[in-house]
Amino acid sequence: MKENEVILECRNLSKSFEGVQAVREVNLTIRKGSIVGLVGENGAGKSTLVKLIAGEYIRDNGEIIYKENKVFWKNPYEALKAGIGLVHQRPLLISELTGAENIFLGREFIKGFIVDNKKILEKSKQLLKKYPISIEFDLNKKVSDMTAAERQIVEIIKILSFNPEILILDEPTASLTERESKNLFSIIKKLNSSRQLTCIFISHELDEVFELCSEIVVLRNAKKVGNVEKVDFEKDKIIHLIINRDLSEFYPPKSTRKGKCILEINNLTSRTFHHINIKVHEGEIVGLYGLIGAGMSELAESIFGLRDYSEGTIIYNGEEMKNIQVNDMIDKGLYLIPGDRIKNGLFSKFSIGENITITHLNYLIPRFLINKHKENIISVKAAHEFGIVYSNINRNIFTLSGGNQQKVVVAKWLLKDSKLLIFDDPTVGIDIGTKREIYLMLRRLTKEGKGIIFISSEISEMIGIADRIYTMRNGKITEELIGDRINQRNILQNIL
Numbered sequence: 001m002k003e004n005e006v007i008l009e010c011r012n013l014s015k016s017f018e019g020v021q022a023v024r025e026v027n028l029t030i031r032k033g034s035i036v037g038l039v040g041e042n043g044a045g046k047s048t049l050v051k052l053i054a055g056e057y058i059r060d061n062g063e064i065i066y067k068e069n070k071v072f073w074k075n076p077y078e079a080l081k082a083g084i085g086l087v088h089q090r091p092l093l094i095s096e097l098t099g100a101e102n103i104f105l106g107r108e109f110i111k112g113f114i115v116d117n118k119k120i121l122e123k124s125k126q127l128l129k130k131y132p133i134s135i136e137f138d139l140n141k142k143v144s145d146m147t148a149a150e151r152q153i154v155e156i157i158k159i160l161s162f163n164p165e166i167l168i169l170d171e172p173t174a175s176l177t178e179r180e181s182k183n184l185f186s187i188i189k190k191l192n193s194s195r196q197l198t199c200i201f202i203s204h205e206l207d208e209v210f211e212l213c214s215e216i217v218v219l220r221n222a223k224k225v226g227n228v229e230k231v232d233f234e235k236d237k238i239i240h241l242i243i244n245r246d247l248s249e250f251y252p253p254k255s256t257r258k259g260k261c262i263l264e265i266n267n268l269t270s271r272t273f274h275h276i277n278i279k280v281h282e283g284e285i286v287g288l289y290g291l292i293g294a295g296m297s298e299l300a301e302s303i304f305g306l307r308d309y310s311e312g313t314i315i316y317n318g319e320e321m322k323n324i325q326v327n328d329m330i331d332k333g334l335y336l337i338p339g340d341r342i343k344n345g346l347f348s349k350f351s352i353g354e355n356i357t358i359t360h361l362n363y364l365i366p367r368f369l370i371n372k373h374k375e376n377i378i379s380v381k382a383a384h385e386f387g388i389v390y391s392n393i394n395r396n397i398f399t400l401s402g403g404n405q406q407k408v409v410v411a412k413w414l415l416k417d418s419k420l421l422i423f424d425d426p427t428v429g430i431d432i433g434t435k436r437e438i439y440l441m442l443r444r445l446t447k448e449g450k451g452i453i454f455i456s457s458e459i460s461e462m463i464g465i466a467d468r469i470y471t472m473r474n475g476k477i478t479e480e481l482i483g484d485r486i487n488q489r490n491i492l493q494n495i496l
């Protein structure tokens with residue numbers, strides 16, 4: 001193929017699910033060797049579009065032209081063999097198998113009639129060496145024991161092992177560390193220059209998209225609304241295309257008054273954090289900010305009863321907590337809402353409705369019988385309140401778009417009466433519009449008098465949302481910032 005030659009074209013591509021139009025008359029031209037960023041709000045249709053391209057869904061209308069031929073993939077494997085490899089937003093792996101077995105699934109090396117696991121492991125290790133996204137990695141571990149990041153890496157390596165001509169990555173970095181993301185980018189850039197690999201890259205992080213991509217396609221509400229070349233990359237412009245409104249009032253106003261102290265932690269110490277003293281009042285958002293590993297998540301887990309501590313006291317709602325159990329804390333109205341939605345937050349076998357109400361099952365199960373009717377009423381109400389877009393509340397949770405899945409995680413806790421909520425990086429992998437909805441929701445909660453502890457990996461989000469920030473370094477609180485003192489410089493000085 002010559003340079004600038006078109007490798008893939010979509011004409012008038014459409015797809016709907018039970019009345020939800022996920023992709024509407026999309027036209028897309030992808031040149032060989034380009035790296036195209038695909039952006040848009042949660043539910044805009046990004047995953048559906050790439051699944052059509054990769055043979056996972058069958059289109060309702062339109063054409064896909066790949067290397068000058070009109071194609072009708074019967075299944076994803078056909079597309080993969082032809083050179084189109086899709087790395088899913090949620091890795092499609094088999095939990096009971098190891099990473100290596102997953103990579104070579106369906107093409108195991110057979111020795112006699114036995115799968116040669118040693119060879120599979122060896123080959124997988126070679127692949128990891130060739131595509132070093134992470135160095136410390138046990139490919140012999142079962143997928144069920146892997147973190148979201150590790151699963152993502154297994155899936156990326158699996159797809160790369162097919163040497164695709166078009167590599168499609170659907171939010172690959174949402175669960176990866178910064179280091180791993182960087183490694184992935186340099187692998188893509190290398191393949192792009194050495195053998196003109198074409199790439200479609202979906203992400204909500206515009207900085208990443210700017211760094212990696214040669215052009216950006218914007219989807220909004222199932223339609224393509226923009227196609228921006230690198231020379232025109234400008235954050236405000238792209239954001240405007242994504243959400244169709246201005247960014248000036250992105251973060252809601254901060255809290256003006258706070259109530260009584262709801263949580264007081266004195267001298268709390270464990271293996272990972274030391275002599276922690278913090279207070280949280282009703283009606284305020286208290287940020288914990290530090291580098292990854294500085295102890296914020298561990299502290300949150302200890303408050304919630306997921307992790308032990310060796311010294312110190314936790315006074316919650318005027319009562320000293322001893323021998324903290326998660327169930328007790330939930331009963332007392334304190335919840336921790338996890339960030340890693342796939343591993344911690346969602347029960348994948350349940351439907352959307354069941355996932356929302358699952359923390360209520362105690363109240364909904366009369367003698368072990370789930371009251372479907374009652375459950376539906378509660379979950380439909382919650383879905384409405386939190387703006388969760390779904391086609392049928394009884395469908396599996398993973399039919400939702402990624403961002404809507406995250407809203408389910410949040411909604412399921414907010415249905416119960418609570419006093420103190422701990423959010424551990426709740427907006428990872430969420431688009432800018434949904435992020436704002438979550439910020440508004442947090443503010444609504446503080447207005448109702450609830451206290452919030454907010455952990456975030458994004459400094460601008462922390463500055464925008466927190467009323468007060470405790471900075472952390474190496475397991476210790478280093479500073480408390482309020483009002484005007486909340487700015488990037490003060491934060492960085494106290495965490496580095």
Ligand SMILES: Nc1ncnc2c1ncn2[C@@H]1O[C@H](COP(=O)(O)OP(=O)(O)OP(=O)(O)O)[C@@H](O)[C@H]1O
Nearest residue numbers: 017022042043044045046047048399400401402403
């Ligand atoms: N298998 C499915 N069944 C029913 N509805 C679906 C299915 N897949 C997607 N949808 C719906 O189609 C719309 C587009 O979803 P899609 O997953 O393509 O969005 P997305 O842009 O990838 O969002 P996100 O950024 O949250 O991942 C959403 O309203 C979603 O609920």
Ligand SMILES: [Mg+2]
Nearest residue numbers: 047089401402
């Ligand atoms: Mg998606």
